[in-house]
Amino acid sequence: MTEIANQDTSLTAVERSMGNRDIAEGAARTAVLKRRYNASVDDVWDAITTPDRINRFFLPVSGDFQVGGSYAFEGQASGEILACDAPHLLRLQWTPPGDRGYSDQxxxxxxxxxxxxxxxxLEHASVADVFRNDPDTGCYGVGTGWEGPLHYxxxxxRGTLPDAPSTEWYTFDEAEELRLANFRGWEWAKIEAEHGGR
Incomplete structure (x- = not known):
């Protein structure tokens, strides 16, 4: 097996932008991440929609995997599956844990x-203030948070991860994650400044 690449290899692979669009909760801002993978569209689609495969690079997920069904990521968000047009479009209601009174998309x-x-x-839309990035204060928005999962x-x-759930091979390294969050946070802060809160 080839060695797992350090997350630094993905820092320049991600195209970052911000925008606006309406979601069920109202007028929302968006963080958009775009990157290219050396895999067929069918393989990528299968990887992001099959629970056993999602669990290999992200988190354990459970639910009723059809439009109108619900899903839940262990320790993370849950919600409804709003659209599923294989192999091109997946839209999810994204409700953070706890009672925050809103759902993202x-x-x-x-x-x-x-x-x-x-x-x-990947476009994350929210009516809440979840986009601000200020590494000086340790504030990181949703765009920063999505970069790790897209790396993995x-x-x-590429076939470099162990054939096991991520909970069995991933080890959280606080110092390394903070270093990466700082880099990503500054990149997103620049994008946010260019977007100007429009």
């Missing part, structure tokens, strides 16, 4: 780039 769009490559675009998706598609 996460949409993943896949576009084939030839037979063996895929562009993945790439490693999973």
């Amino acid at each position: 996460v949409e993943i769009r896949l576009t084939a780039d030839g037979p063996d490559a895929t562009w993945l675009e 998706l790439g490693e999973y598609l």
